[in-house]
Amino acid sequence: MFDVFPDDAGREAHLAGPVTQALLDAGGSVFAGAPLIQELDVLAGKLPATSSGEPVTKALLLTFKAKAGHETQVAQFLRDAQALVEQEPKTVAWFAIRLDDGHFGIFDVFPDNGGRFAHLTGHVPRELAKHSLSLLGSVPDIGMLDVVESMGQR
Known part of the structure; x- marks a missing residue:
C-alpha cells in the first residue's frame, strides 16, 4: 500500500x-x-488530473541510496524531475520520496504497460543514468508492480 x-x-x-x-x-x-x-517524505509529486480518469493497473517502485554527502543533490534532482514527469501523459501519478538513512525513491502509476514503458524510456531515467555515478551510492532497485486497487477505481 x-x-x-x-x-x-x-x-x-x-x-x-x-x-x-x-x-x-x-x-x-x-x-x-x-x-x-x-513513514517517508514526499519531495515532489504529480497528482492525477482528475479522479475519474483511466484506471491505473501498473506501477513502479524505484529505490536507491544516495552517495555519501550527496543527499541534498539527490533530493534536488528528484524535485527537478517533476517538470519532466509533468510532460508524460501516461504517468498518472508520480512521487519522489525520501525514505530514511540516505535512501530515496520514486513511486509512480500508469494505466497500462505501454505507459510504464514510455516512462522507463523517458527523460527521468535518462537523466538519472547520466548522473548515477556522481549521485548514487547503490544500483537502483526497480520493482514492477500490479495495482490491485486505487482510490480512483472504487
Whole structure:
C-alpha cells in the first residue's frame, strides 16, 4: 500500500484509523509477517488530473541510496524531475520520496504497460543514468508492480 497525505496530521489520523488497525489485526493470519509501516517524505509529486480518469493497473517502485554527502543533490534532482514527469501523459501519478538513512525513491502509476514503458524510456531515467555515478551510492532497485486497487477505481 502506498498512501500520501497533505500533512503530518493527515498521516497520523490515517495511522490511527481503521485501515491500519485492520492490517495490524490481520497480522500472521493473512500475511507471512507483521506489516511494515514506513513513514517517508514526499519531495515532489504529480497528482492525477482528475479522479475519474483511466484506471491505473501498473506501477513502479524505484529505490536507491544516495552517495555519501550527496543527499541534498539527490533530493534536488528528484524535485527537478517533476517538470519532466509533468510532460508524460501516461504517468498518472508520480512521487519522489525520501525514505530514511540516505535512501530515496520514486513511486509512480500508469494505466497500462505501454505507459510504464514510455516512462522507463523517458527523460527521468535518462537523466538519472547520466548522473548515477556522481549521485548514487547503490544500483537502483526497480520493482514492477500490479495495482490491485486505487482510490480512483472504487
